[in-house]
Amino acid sequence: MTAQELWQRYQDWLYFNEKLGLYLDISRIHFSDVLLKQVQPKFTKAFEAMQALEAGAIANPDENRMVGHYWLRNPDIAPAPFKEEVVETLAQIDDFVQKVHQGIIHPPHELKFTDVLSIGIGGSALGPQFVSEALSPDFPPLAIHFIDNTDPAGIDRIVNRLKARLKTTLVIVISKSGGTSETRNGLLEVKHAYTQLGLHFPDYAVAMTMSGSKMDIQEQCDLWLAKLPIFDWIGGRTSELSSVGLLSAALLGIDIKAMLAGAKMMDDATRIPEIKGNPAALLALSWYAAGNGKGDKDMVILPYKDSLLLFSRYLQQLVMESLGKEYDLDGHIVHQGITVYGNKGSTDQHAYVQQLREGVGNFFATFIEVLEDRNGPSIEIEPHATSGDFLFGCLQGTREALYENHRASITLTITRVDAQTIGALIALYERAVGLYASLVNINAYHQPGVEAGKQAATQFLALQQDILKVLKETNEPLSVHTLAEKVATLDQVETVYKIVRHMAANPRGIVLQGDLTKPDGLMVSYDRLSNAV
Numbered sequence: 363m364t365a366q367e368l369w370q371r372y373q374d375w376l377y378f379n380e381k382l383g384l385y386l387d388i389s390r391i392h393f394s395d396v397l398l399k400q401v402q403p404k405f406t407k408a409f410e411a412m413q414a415l416e417a418g419a420i421a422n423p424d425e426n427r428m429v430g431h432y433w434l435r436n437p438d439i440a441p442a443p444f445k446e447e448v449v450e451t452l453a454q455i456d457d458f459v460q461k462v463h464q465g466i467i468h469p470p471h472e473l474k475f476t477d478v479l480s481i482g483i484g485g486s487a488l489g490p491q492f493v494s495e496a497l498s499p500d501f502p503p504l505a506i507h508f509i510d511n512t513d514p515a516g517i518d519r520i521v522n523r524l525k526a527r528l529k530t531t532l533v534i535v536i537s538k539s540g541g542t543s544e545t546r547n548g549l550l551e552v553k554h555a556y557t558q559l560g561l562h563f564p565d566y567a568v569a570m571t572m573s574g575s576k577m578d579i580q581e582q583c584d585l586w587l588a589k590l591p592i593f594d595w596i597g598g599r600t601s602e603l604s605s606v607g608l609l610s611a612a613l614l615g616i617d618i619k620a621m622l623a624g625a626k627m628m629d630d631a632t633r634i635p636e637i638k639g640n641p642a643a644l645l646a647l648s649w650y651a652a653g654n655g656k657g658d659k660d661m662v663i664l665p666y667k668d669s670l671l672l673f674s675r676y677l678q679q680l681v682m683e684s685l686g687k688e689y690d691l692d693g694h695i696v697h698q699g700i701t702v703y704g705n706k707g708s709t710d711q712h713a714y715v716q717q718l719r720e721g722v723g724n725f726f727a728t729f730i731e732v733l734e735d736r737n738g739p740s741i742e743i744e745p746h747a748t749s750g751d752f753l754f755g756c757l758q759g760t761r762e763a764l765y766e767n768h769r770a771s772i773t774l775t776i777t778r779v780d781a782q783t784i785g786a787l788i789a790l791y792e793r794a795v796g797l798y799a800s801l802v803n804i805n806a807y808h809q810p811g812v813e814a815g816k817q818a819a820t821q822f823l824a825l826q827q828d829i830l831k832v833l834k835e836t837n838e839p840l841s842v843h844t845l846a847e848k849v850a851t852l853d854q855v856e857t858v859y860k861i862v863r864h865m866a867a868n869p870r871g872i873v874l875q876g877d878l879t880k881p882d883g884l885m886v887s888y889d890r891l892s893n894a895v
Contacts, residue, residue, distance in 0.1 A: 383777030408800035482536035485598025540577030624785030663704030674704025
């Protein structure tokens, strides 16, 4: 295209929302009028499906569940019982946070809580981490820390950094089912740390779970400082604007009402049943066109703002867990999905933009531009040029350099990073994912691959218990092959070997004898005199 043709295409496809101060430019995504005609019936169906979802239809047929994250920011559109739940939970959050900030709710023998320790995984961590990074004030009322994995060294690092401040640290434990092993492990590790200090853990803890969940029953969460609900109709990757994300944000002094208002405004904008007037539909169209409706191209997220560093990680789960599916709604094998990764500008220009411009063309980029450089004036680094001007130039230059080498891109421009805008961005991508899923005929709201991984881990741990039992009952060393025959089959000999190798590297009583470069010849025994746990 000539420069004039590109300019005209930019104007033809530019979306602007004046209330949100948000622009969306898809002019550097190639699609033809033929493609538009082909996808129009798909979009008509997608708009109808989204309308039914918001009205309370079963949108997740595999789990027979409604999908209600849009009700969180507009309870008036929710079915009656759910409206009350949303309103009551928001009131509970507001009351609890005010009392914590005022010192009415405080730790034993201390005036106020100083820190928050949030324990969760997946959507229970990525959303709160993104929002805290994007919106926390420079001097928040409480400092926040996250345990989002079952890595013992990672848990130790957080606990050791807090040390004496554990006695003024509020712990939020987030698990919908109460049975997620990583979150359960984090809870038990942190609970142990409090016990070691002679602290009564329930005096410091807030439970976020479904009533009657495994955690609720085992930990007697009604005896904790507070218990907030996670609704059955909210999935982890769309939970940031539920209690999962709102409590920690409010404790940090973030305006959660503005976040919800921004999301509601974006929901209003993305309900319009017309591609050009709907920013989520424009995103879905761009993803479909760039990846040929099959996810042929990766989505590279490039936010040109430090505060948006974690946006790509947040979108990884939202997009990949929602769209990465083996089967479509008709039971056909389709292997759908879009791979998401990202860094930030202009850091990315000194990292992987070299490959983006000149390497494998297996992606489309999404630039996220923030118009306001900072809160207040800037000095001139060079005559008539500020550091923000340089950042702006880096974005525009990279966009142009990619286009010159036939690399497609989207540019999403916001006026500033604030609570309202972050709420709007979350809502925009939630709706885009839902619309795209309809275009490619998949269920965006279940995660069978994640469940399969959990089941495999459970079987693995059961095998480990069997290995320990056999070794404790045996008075002589066993070869790896013999051990595998006793606890499983020879088909699992590699798994058995890896289990005993891991336990031998830790104080678990397992001893390996032989040449470690030849696993097949190793002998395995249990040392009853060791400090095994």
